[in-house]
Amino acid sequence: MVDKDVYQTQLNINQQLFDNPIFFNAYQQTVTPNLNSRESFTELFHFQGENYLIVYLETLNIQQQSVGYYTFVMPAREYKAIVSTRRIMIITSTVVYLLIALMLYVLYQRQQAILTLATRDPLTGLYNRHKFNQLVEKHIKSKQKHALMILDIDHFKHVNDTYGHNVGDEVLVALAQQMTLVLDHSEIFARHGGEEFVVFFPQTSLAHAKIVADILRRTIEKKVMPTVGHVTISIGLTDTVPHEHIIHTIERADKALYEAKRLGRNRVVIQSSKA
Numbered sequence: 001m002v003d004k005d006v007y008q009t010q011l012n013i014n015q016q017l018f019d020n021p022i023f024f025n026a027y028q029q030t031v032t033p034n035l036n037s038r039e040s041f042t043e044l045f046h047f048q049g050e051n052y053l054i055v056y057l058e059t060l061n062i063q064q065q066s067v068g069y070y071t072f073v074m075p076a077r078e079y080k081a082i083v084s085t086r087r088i089m090i091i092t093s094t095v096v097y098l099l100i101a102l103m104l105y106v107l108y109q110r111q112q113a114i115l116t117l118a119t120r121d122p123l124t125g126l127y128n129r130h131k132f133n134q135l136v137e138k139h140i141k142s143k144q145k146h147a148l149m150i151l152d153i154d155h156f157k158h159v160n161d162t163y164g165h166n167v168g169d170e171v172l173v174a175l176a177q178q179m180t181l182v183l184d185h186s187e188i189f190a191r192h193g194g195e196e197f198v199v200f201f202p203q204t205s206l207a208h209a210k211i212v213a214d215i216l217r218r219t220i221e222k223k224v225m226p227t228v229g230h231v232t233i234s235i236g237l238t239d240t241v242p243h244e245h246i247i248h249t250i251e252r253a254d255k256a257l258y259e260a261k262r263l264g265r266n267r268v269v270i271q272s273s274k275a
Helices: 004-018 021-035 078-119 129-140 156-163 165-182 206-222 246-262
Strands: 041-047 050-060 066-075 147-153 188-193 196-201 233-239 268-270
Touching (some): 021 041, 021 050, 078 129, 129 188, 129 246, 147 156, 147 206, 165 188, 165 196, 196 206, 206 268, 233 246
Antiparallel strands (some): 041 050, 050 066, 147 196, 147 233
């Protein structure tokens, strides 16, 4: 059953469209591929800048057999509005996504900055004392032997007093860079405080650690530092004791460092845990 007025209005629209042979030919090309399916279908049809919705409703007889279609064409003036709204939604969603991505990136960068401040020395970029102790403690808990050395710059107070603390900082940075070049990636090293640096050699004998220490000492001796020219370093070296707290290991290396200073500086002194 179809409302007579609605049907007549629709019939008038269809008649006006189908009286146009160009419209009819284009329309026919659009719907023909679907006619053999004998099932209901709809198509969106574009003609001379206008959008039309083509509707084909399957018609069944009393035996429920498909005998044809009830068809009509209606202007789809809302289509442009729908497409426009969809585009706006896509653009809005994209902008929101990008803003969220930017916020997450900023948060990640802040987190990394906080992590760096918590683990790195701000001047040299090396590990700080807290992070060094953290990394070394798990190695010391093992039964294997390791080596540890402390070094500092000879007469560093004279450098600061003569050239200023800015130049002193430049020397510290240059020393850290040389340590990074000489030491292997397996070694753990950090700025321990002031002009002191500490290096941990995992699963390394004192003899092998002394070879590395001497190479580093000679490298620093030959290096021309900013403004001040040449400087030297003194090194105290020791081995670890299983389950010994890292503070006690460092104290033993510190004693060896003071002995190196007493003996004239620019040298490596070993103090074994067995001494």
